[in-house]
Amino acid sequence: xxxxNNISPRTIAAQAGHFIDPExxxxxxxxxxxxxxxxxxxxxxxGASSYSRTxxxxxxxxxxxxxxxxGGAAALVFASGMAAITAFFETVxxxxxxxxxxxxxxxxxxxxxxxSETRKIEVTFFDAxxxxxxxxxxxxGETSAVWVEPLVNPTWDIIDIVKAATIxxxxxxxxxxxxxVATPVCMRPMELGADIVMHSATKFLNGHSDVMAGLLITRExxxxxxxxxxxxxxxxxxxxxxxxxxxxxxxxxxxxxVERSSENALKIASHFDGHAKLDAMLYxxxxxxxxxxxxxVQMNGGFGGMLSLLVSGGADEAKRVATACRxxxxxxxxxGVESLIEHRSTVEGPESAVPKNLLRVSVGIEDADDLIGxxxxxLAAI
Numbered sequence: 001x002x003x004x005n006n007i008s009p010r011t012i013a014a015q016a017g018h019f020i021d022p023e024x025x026x027x028x029x030x031x032x033x034x035x036x037x038x039x040x041x042x043x044x045x046x047g048a049s050s051y052s053r054t055x056x057x058x059x060x061x062x063x064x065x066x067x068x069x070x071g072g073a074a075a076l077v078f079a080s081g082m083a084a085i086t087a088f089f090e091t092v093x094x095x096x097x098x099x100x101x102x103x104x105x106x107x108x109x110x111x112x113x114x115x116s117e118t119r120k121i122e123v124t125f126f127d128a129x130x131x132x133x134x135x136x137x138x139x140x141g142e143t144s145a146v147w148v149e150p151l152v153n154p155t156w157d158i159i160d161i162v163k164a165a166t167i168x169x170x171x172x173x174x175x176x177x178x179x180x181v182a183t184p185v186c187m188r189p190m191e192l193g194a195d196i197v198m199h200s201a202t203k204f205l206n207g208h209s210d211v212m213a214g215l216l217i218t219r220e221x222x223x224x225x226x227x228x229x230x231x232x233x234x235x236x237x238x239x240x241x242x243x244x245x246x247x248x249x250x251x252x253x254x255x256x257x258v259e260r261s262s263e264n265a266l267k268i269a270s271h272f273d274g275h276a277k278l279d280a281m282l283y284x285x286x287x288x289x290x291x292x293x294x295x296x297v298q299m300n301g302g303f304g305g306m307l308s309l310l311v312s313g314g315a316d317e318a319k320r321v322a323t324a325c326r327x328x329x330x331x332x333x334x335x336g337v338e339s340l341i342e343h344r345s346t347v348e349g350p351e352s353a354v355p356k357n358l359l360r361v362s363v364g365i366e367d368a369d370d371l372i373g374x375x376x377x378x379l380a381a382i
Contacts, residue, residue: 009069009184010255016248017065031245032057054233058241062248063215066205069184069251070197072217074225076232077244081180081200082107083237084214088176088196089145090231091224094119096144099137101128105153105178105200106348112147128157129290134164138171146171149178150187150298154308154344154360156282158291161298165193174224180204181334185258186301195219203335204305206250207257213239213247257337257365261305264339264371265363269307271372276312277379279357283307305363306334308344309375315356317382319343322359324381327366327374334362339371 012018019029035052039045049055059077067075078084085108092098092115100112102125109125116123126133128148138146146168148159161177168175176196177189183204189197199205201213218225232238239247262285269283284295285303295303311318321341322330328341340362345352363371 009071012065012068013251013254016252017061017068019061029058029061029245029248031241033241052241053236053238056241056244058244058248059238062244062251065248065251066199066201066215067217069188069254070179070217071184071188071190072197072219073221075215075217076229077201077239077247078214078216078232079237079239080212081198081202081214082111083232083235084198084200084216085111085178087228087231087235087237088198088216089115089121090235091227092121092145094121097122097124097139097142098145098147099124099126099134099143099173100147101149101152101157101159102126103128103152103155103157103353104147104149105180106352108147108178128152128159129155131160131163134159135167138167138173140171143168143171143173145176146173147176147178149181150189151181151284151295151304151306153181154282154306154354154358156284156289156291156306156308158284158289158295160294161187161189161192161194169193181304181306182299183254183258183304185255186262186299186304190217190219192298196224201247203333204258204261205254205335206247207254207335207337208246208250209333209336209338211239211243211246211250213243258305259302260365261363262302264365264368265305265307265361266303267368268361268363268372268375272309272375275379277382279310279312281307281309282358307361307363309359309361310355311357311359311379311382313357313382315343315345318357318359319346320382321375321378324378325374326377327370328361328378334360336362337365339364339366 063075124137126137174195177194180200197217199215266285273281344360345354
């Protein structure tokens with residue numbers, strides 16, 4: 001019999017942590033909807049849970065698998081990616097300094113702007129396309145946290161995580177990585193030096209556009225982690241047991257889905273690279289992408305299922321392409337089995353720094369030729 005300690009994350013995911021119900025032999029983990037748990041005659045808890053805002057067996061199974069996939073010491077599930085982000089930044093001391101990319105997931109950026117006003121946390125937004133910008137942005141002794149995305153959403157600039165970890169740690173800061181887009185299928189930031197990994201598990205980890213959830217994974221069970229656990233408890237930012245169960249079910253196929261969407265994305269990007277009606281195709285899997293060499297080293301499971309098109313013309317032309325699609329769905333979000341296309345600056349609002357002609361594309365698991373044909377037809381409309 002093989003040593004289960006050496007089993008790959010791919011197998012851990014597919015088997016939901018090698019779950020077998022000890023009472024029934026069931027191979028699908030059950031849902032535990034109870035919010036409270038009884039005590040015995042000595043008023044000791046019968047099981048490991050007392051109240052579901054603190055812990056629940058369904059959460060515990062999910063968190064164990066998530067921690068294993070990312071190579072972390074522990075994980076916590078939240079009601080959404082933003083709830084996870086909020087809990088992390090609750091541990092950043094007021095009056096300190098934070099660094100994050102100038103272009104990034106707009107929800108995180110909006111939250112950083114808010115806490116800079118309400119908690120006097122100074123934020124420096126650096127240019128992820130400049131390899132020296134992060135080093136110039138940190139302030140040794142003042143910077144408490146560096147937040148990065150290895151693939152910057154939605155321009156897909158590449159941040160060198162090994163370099164970012166060195167810069168953050170030399171400054172006395174913690175490095176937190178939003179690994180939502182890359183997923184543990186394509187890269188594991190903790191192996192590159194990250195301290196905290198965040199997922200909007202709504203996206204690729206769940207993969208079916210039917211669950212709202214977030215995850216934080218930690219490298220070490222330190223005092224910061226205890227503060228994060230306390231923040232989740234007090235804020236009450238926990239998802240329901242059914243959502244947690246659906247997320248765990250989605251994670252069982254994450255390797256298959258992400259590998260397929262990555263293959264499709266590379267085919268699409270290669271086909272449209274240099275297209276007459278595009279100013280640019282943004283995808284790190286293309287050899288001409290400025291971050292391709294770094295991505296090739298730190299993303300050993302493919303280049304991911306996200307890409308962006310810069311449509312020749314402007315915002316109106318880009319929106320016409322999105323609405324002319326018949327296979328791609330013009331909708332916000334990413335990471336589902338279905339392919340989505342959206343005019344990103346419209347979604348982000350007037351403060352968006354995203355180019356007005358950018359269409360963000362989440363590539364699903366459909367036939368790649370159907371997706372290519374759909375985009376060709378849509379581009380022909382302009």
